Amino acid sequence: MNETRRAILEALSDGPVSGPDLADSLDISRAAVWKHIDGLREADFEIESGPNGYELVAVEAYNGPAVEFGLEAPFTVEYHDSIGSTNDRARELAGEGAADVAVVADEQTGSRGRLEREWSAPSGGVWVSVVSRPEIAPARAPLYTLAASVATARAAREAGVDARIKWPNDVVVPVGSEGDYRKLAGILTEMEGETDRVDWLVVGIGVNANLDADALPEGATSVRDEAGDVDRRLFVQRLLEEFDGSRNDLESVLPAWRDLALTLGQRVRVDRPSGELVGEAVDVTASGALVVETDDGRETVSAGDCEHLRPV
Ligand code: BT5
Numbered sequence: 001m002n003e004t005r006r007a008i009l010e011a012l013s014d015g016p017v018s019g020p021d022l023a024d025s026l027d028i029s030r031a032a033v034w035k036h037i038d039g040l041r042e043a044d045f046e047i048e049s050g051p052n053g054y055e056l057v058a059v060e061a062y063n064g065p066a067v068e069f070g071l072e073a074p075f076t077v078e079y080h081d082s083i084g085s086t087n088d089r090a091r092e093l094a095g096e097g098a099a100d101v102a103v104v105a106d107e108q109t110g111s112r113g114r115l116e117r118e119w120s121a122p123s124g125g126v127w128v129s130v131v132s133r134p135e136i137a138p139a140r141a142p143l144y145t146l147a148a149s150v151a152t153a154r155a156a157r158e159a160g161v162d163a164r165i166k167w168p169n170d171v172v173v174p175v176g177s178e179g180d181y182r183k184l185a186g187i188l189t190e191m192e193g194e195t196d197r198v199d200w201l202v203v204g205i206g207v208n209a210n211l212d213a214d215a216l217p218e219g220a221t222s223v224r225d226e227a228g229d230v231d232r233r234l235f236v237q238r239l240l241e242e243f244d245g246s247r248n249d250l251e252s253v254l255p256a257w258r259d260l261a262l263t264l265g266q267r268v269r270v271d272r273p274s275g276e277l278v279g280e281a282v283d284v285t286a287s288g289a290l291v292v293e294t295d296d297g298r299e300t301v302s303a304g305d306c307e308h309l310r311p312v
Contacts, residue, residue, distance in 0.1 A: 001065045004028065005036050009045065009056060009069050018053035040065075062232045067104060071237045073244035075102040075130065082123075084110035087188055087204035090129035094192070094200035099133040102240055111206065113186055114169070120220075124211045126236050129204040132247060138193050141201060142288030143250050145169055145189040148203045150256045151242035152185045155235055156207065160227035164262035167281065167290045167306050171207070172262060173221050179266045179308030182221035184208055203243070209235060257284060267311055268292060272304035281306075 007026055011017050019037075023030045037054060041047055044061030047054050059066050064079035071077070078101060083089055086103040088110075093101050105128075108121035121127050132144065145168070152171045156163035163184055166172045172181035185207040193199040208222035210229045216222065223230050246253050258264060263281045270277045270292065279294035289302040 001068045002036075004032075005040055005065070006069070008033070008036050009040065012047060012054055012056035016050055016052035016055040021053065045069075059233065060231075062106065064104070066233050067102075067236055071240060073237075073241045075100050075240055075244070077101075078103045080105040082107045082109060084108065085112055085204075086127050086129035087112060087190060087202055090131050090202040090204070091190060094131045094133075094202055098131050099200075101131045102236075103129045103131075104236060108206075112188060114188060119186060119188075119206055120216055121206055122211060122215065124209060125222075126205070126207040126209045126232055126239070128236055128239070129202050130240070130243065132201045132203070134198055134201060134247065136198055136250075137196055138191070138198055139287055140250065141189070141191055141193075141198055143253050143286060144201055144203055144247060145187055146257045146284070146288055147246035147250070147253045148187045148189070148205055148243055150246055150253060150260060151239050152187070152205055152207060153260045154242045155239040156184060156223060158238055159223055159230045159235060161223055162226070163260075165257060165260045166308070167261070167263040167268075167284065168288060168303070173226055174262055178310050179262065181262060181308070182213070183219055184221050184223070184226070205239065205243075207235075207239070254284065254286060263290070263306065263308065267309040269307045269309055270301045270304045271307075272301055277301060278309070 019030050019033050022033045043065045046058040048057050064077045067077040083105045085108055086105050090103045107123040108127050111119040111121040113119040149165045153163040153165055162173055163171050169187040170183050171185035172183050174181050188204040191201045209232055210224050211222045213220050213222045213225040266281050268281045279292040281290055282293050283291040289300045292299050
């Protein structure tokens with residue numbers, strides 16, 4: 001958002017300020033103040049004008065300036081009412097050299113899960129892809145996916161949802177006590193780099209927020225179904241802030257992930273290219289791999305689909 005507009009919003013959120021006072025403190029003309037106020041109203045900031053001046057009464061909008069306003073993380077936000085895939089757009093921006101951009105959409109018409117699976121993303125969800133350019137070796141990149149799962153689970157928990165993490169990249173809500181769950185959110189990380197250096201990383205996060213689970217694929221749940229609707233602006237802000245905190249403190253990611261993991265301690269079956277593996281999930285490694293205790297000893301699985309099995 002334009003710096004002047006950001007400064008105006010900050011001034012207005014502390015109570016009424018008159019047009020002339022704003023013009024003086026920002027060193028701009030009164031006509032310019034009026035133009036910025038008009039622009040902010042057009043961007044759906046609810047600004048009232050009373051006898052003591054302008055006042056920001058509510059931010060109910062869900063758009064780029066609204067998500068940037070009050071966001072305590074260094075992202076610029078590119079918002080779309082509708083887009084094919086936020087990950088595709090974020091990759092495009094990354095290719096043009098962008099960093100710390102969050103692409104947010106109300107609806108996606110061609111969103112992707114892992115392995116080119118379809119991801120259902122109707123209007124009302126939180127669909128966001130973040131471009132980072134971290135100075136890390138590619139081997140540490142999986143920590144970004146784990147960090148995104150932690151951030152998503154934390155934001156959902158703050159919204160009143162009993163969110164947990166299912167390996168490798170799902171945020172789920174447990175059903176019963178035997179490892180069953182419904183899927184609340186999914187994460188898709190894509191990157192480009194060389195053997196010793198990450199060029200860019202795009203972490204795409206899809207959260208079923210203000211949606212009816214009935215309208216989603218089988219096995220899904222939503223924040224609405226679990227805890228009622230959320231203010232998506234505040235939700236995505238918390239998500240981005242948590243993600244930013246974790247990416248700046250990668251050492252904290254594994255312990256946080258372990259605390260929130262539903263998969264650890266479960267009997268699991270993991271489908272991997274070299275065959276199926278059954279055993280108890282006991283840990284996750286810094287490269288995002290799952291450690292499984294099998295009848296033949298410990299095995300580490302770096303990728304695959306994981307099913308929680310009933311205890312024997
Ligand atoms: C994922 O894939 O879970 C990663 C999903 C990432 C989506 C985000 S949204 C923002 C960004 N832009 C994109 O284009 N993508 C990212 P995977 O683990 O492969 O799970 C996909 C499977 O989840 C599908 O095959 C369906 O069975 C199921 N599914 C699809 N849409 C769902 C939804 N909205 N909620 C729950 N499950 C869903």
